[in-house]
Amino acid sequence: MSPRWSQARRWSSISLLALALVALAAVPGLADPPSDKVAHGAALYEKYCALCHGPTAQGYAADNAPSLVTPQWLSGADDAFIVNSIALGRPDTAMGGFAKQVGGPMSDQEIDDLVAFLRSHGPPFVTLPVHAPGSARKGAAIYAQECVKCHGDRSKRGEAPWLANQTFLGLASDAFLYDAIARGRDGTKMKAYADQLEPEQIADVVAYLRSWSSGPPPVLVRAKGETSTGPIVLNPDGGAPEFTLRDQTYVPADEVKRALDEKKRMILIDARVASDWDREHISGAISVPYYALNGLDRIPNDGTWIVAYCACPHHASGEVVTELRKRGYPHTAVLDEGVLVWKERGYPMSSPAGAVASSAPAQ
Numbered sequence: 001m002s003p004r005w006s007q008a009r010r011w012s013s014i015s016l017l018a019l020a021l022v023a024l025a026a027v028p029g030l031a032d033p034p035s036d037k038v039a040h041g042a043a044l045y046e047k048y049c050a051l052c053h054g055p056t057a058q059g060y061a062a063d064n065a066p067s068l069v070t071p072q073w074l075s076g077a078d079d080a081f082i083v084n085s086i087a088l089g090r091p092d093t094a095m096g097g098f099a100k101q102v103g104g105p106m107s108d109q110e111i112d113d114l115v116a117f118l119r120s121h122g123p124p125f126v127t128l129p130v131h132a133p134g135s136a137r138k139g140a141a142i143y144a145q146e147c148v149k150c151h152g153d154r155s156k157r158g159e160a161p162w163l164a165n166q167t168f169l170g171l172a173s174d175a176f177l178y179d180a181i182a183r184g185r186d187g188t189k190m191k192a193y194a195d196q197l198e199p200e201q202i203a204d205v206v207a208y209l210r211s212w213s214s215g216p217p218p219v220l221v222r223a224k225g226e227t228s229t230g231p232i233v234l235n236p237d238g239g240a241p242e243f244t245l246r247d248q249t250y251v252p253a254d255e256v257k258r259a260l261d262e263k264k265r266m267i268l269i270d271a272r273v274a275s276d277w278d279r280e281h282i283s284g285a286i287s288v289p290y291y292a293l294n295g296l297d298r299i300p301n302d303g304t305w306i307v308a309y310c311a312c313p314h315h316a317s318g319e320v321v322t323e324l325r326k327r328g329y330p331h332t333a334v335l336d337e338g339v340l341v342w343k344e345r346g347y348p349m350s351s352p353a354g355a356v357a358s359s360a361p362a363q
């Protein structure tokens with residue numbers, strides 16, 4: 001049989017299969033073929049997620065946002081984990097909550113489509129085996145030796161995902177934690193510890209991580225739907241601040257704090273997901289998320305200094321400043337250290353009255 005002919009035959013069977021699929025999709029009652037959901041999910045991904053998780057969802061475009069397409073993650077994370085990770089975000093990291101219910105931009109249907117898109121990359125979820133519980137005391141020693149250098153400790157995130165985050169711990173089962181440690185994640189810095197630790201030792205580390213949980217699993221609660229209705233320009237009667245910009249773009253947090261203390265005239269823009277603003281923001285900042293830049297239409301173009309910030313710490317705020325410069329605003333800057341460092345330094349933050357936290361309170 002000539003290779004050409006076998007090629008042709010393969011193609012014709014593929015087109016037959018395609019025809020059959022098209023015919024199936026056309027059967028009434030089989031509305032919304034999965035490929036539509038995936039295509040819609042891909043567009044949503046591009047709009048909301050690529051900024052940090054990268055154009056191909058392999059992660060690490062900003063702030064060490066993890067891969068969303070490793071085979072281990074796709075087969076180890078169930079839909080509830082993925083949907084809720086997107087819906088609720090991870091408070092106190094760059095990952096915002098995207099569900100409308102917490103003040104984000106996405107409907108349940110949109111989040112479903114996004115998950116269908118992520119799922120289209122790899123193996124389906126497989127129910128994970130349950131392991132006998134280990135000893136948190138023994139796990140603490142292993143964590144200190146092996147894990148803290150990348151993941152940070154209970155109070156502070158390192159460069160890898162923050163395992164002490166209460167929303168994460170509320171969503172991740174012990175089996176998920178065990179599996180992530182044992183199998184690692186291809187193509188990332190997370191190696192497969194099954195090659196190095198005994199099963200009991202992995203269970204010990206899981207018990208140690210679990211000892212950090214301080215409450216019941218997070219729940220979706222409806223945000224107040226606060227939006228920034230306060231004044232846009234801060235200290236309208238003040239003089240202009242004097243900022244020294246690194247690379248013509250980045251202003252140090254200390255200078256912005258000083259300018260606020262000295263009542264200088266300026267505008268602060270929170271470029272994160274709207275739900276992050278809802279929870280807590282730099283005092284006086286208005287919300288213009290990186291995915292809704294038409295919010296800039298209401299910003300006066302009169303030479304007032306405009307400082308944008310996010311958590312990543314430059315990507316979302318960079319989008320806002322790039323757009324402002326494109327529109328001809330003369331004095332714009334990105335808060336260099338980002339909002340997480342601002343908060344860590346004890347600089348002023350506000351929560352809109354009555355805003356609801358997106359995870360259940362610790363008990």
Ligand code: HEC
Pocket residue numbers: 045048049050051052053062063064065066068073082085086090093094095096098114157160161162163165168312315316
């Ligand atoms: C501003 C940057 C940023 C954007 C935009 C962003 N993420 Fe994330 N995401 C992160 C970071 C950082 C983490 C890890 C947080 C941590 O635990 O430390 C994360 C974690 C996650 C996780 C949890 C993964 C795991 O195994 O724990 C999922 C799922 C996720 N993001 C999906 C999305 C999706 C889908 C979108 C778009 C709707 C999105 N993210 C937008 C930065 C971002």
Ligand code: HEC
Pocket residue numbers: 059065066067068070073142143146147148149150151159160161163168176177180181185188189190191193205
């Ligand atoms: C060299 C750095 C490094 C070390 C050391 C390391 N990790 Fe990781 N770990 C990572 C990275 C990076 C990821 C995210 C990978 C990705 O993109 O999916 C990760 C992911 C994880 C996850 C999944 C988190 C999530 O949100 O889905 C768990 C659980 C985890 N690591 C536990 C551990 C434990 C326990 C140890 C010590 C035994 C350890 N890691 C050691 C870098 C590291």
